[in-house]
Amino acid sequence: MSSTHPHPDQPPLDLGTRLIRNGSDPLDPHAAAAPPLYQTATFHQPDPLHNGPYDYTRSGNPTRDLVQQQLAQLDGAQHSLAFTTGMAALTAITRLVPQGGRILAGDDLYGGLWRLLAQITAPSGIDVRFVDTTDCQALQSALADGADLLILETPTNPRMRITDVRLAARLCEQVGCLLAVDNSLMTPLRQQPLALGAHITMQSATKFLGGHCDLSGGVLSVNDSKLAERLAFHQNAEGTALAPFDCWLLLRGLKTLPLRLRQQEENAQIIAETLTQQGEVKNLRWPGALGSHAAQIHQSQCSGSGTVLCFETGSVEQSAEWIRRLRCFSIAVSFGSIESTVSMPCRMSHASIPEEERRAFALPEDLIRISVGAEHGPDLKNDLQQAFAAGRRLRSFAG
């Protein structure tokens, strides 16, 4: 990688440059521009008494090592681990807590994490408690009872609630609690949880990092070597490391992450403005449209507003009808893809949270979530506008 090492007199290379230029294998004897895919389960040993650098892909693979190096650069971390899915990565975090230990989790979580904690972690003999991490007092008193791990998301999805990560890190430090932040929604290009004081940062690589809806993956990054070793032990023992081909796809995705994110954010701005002008749109939720206190905290720790927006229409039927009229937004769960998508979280991504819980979390049934892609912005804007206009015409005929 000699070409990417800056001359001592030159400024260090930007992360975007490094993601493109360091994404090939410096040890490849043929200097292939794209990294070779080591699609192999085993590696031949030179001798029965001596191992090479790799022996078995579950435990280590050069394509995975390369993507893990790139992910560590992205997270500003010493160590990164790539998992088969975001959920596998989150599961590995829960393995850090012994039986009889306690996990505190934000009360506004990704549905899959809620299910993992409530239905697998808690029944396995770990005390799981949900707490409003946006409320400093509530968090402080929950931590005062003792906890091994606090896990949170900020902004939350889809409610876009903001936790002060620096403050949470300080409170955790006082009681010796590990802090893990799920950063899937903002990406490390906009928010760096480790720099804010978290011990572990996690992402679903299925979302922005892959970016093309063609792979599932998860990432954990840490600075502490002991913590990295413990997580790597579980990754190997439980067989949850990302497969070589998916590592290779992820390497390709990472090269265009800055480019995609810029275009998607630009489109999200256009869409937020378009939605604000529609009388049908209630309670637009987007980090760029937060009330002043939450916005202040968000801006102090994150350099963007993201590309996921939510709003309500007043009824489930009206939300569904509006969605059916869209042409440039696919009806799909997930977010962060170059393709724009639309969903109704209560019926789709968050359906694994029981209805009573959803009500307790104030997750409205008619909520619409848009994940803005990288298409031509005006096409997206026109599509949203025609869907609202068609609805108005129908209502005026009916009325």
Ligand SMILES: *Cc1c(COP(=O)(O)O)cnc(C)c1O
């Ligand atoms: C999607 C998602 C996950 C789970 O990731 P998978 O790759 O689907 O397993 C976890 N947290 C958040 C915030 C997510 O959006």
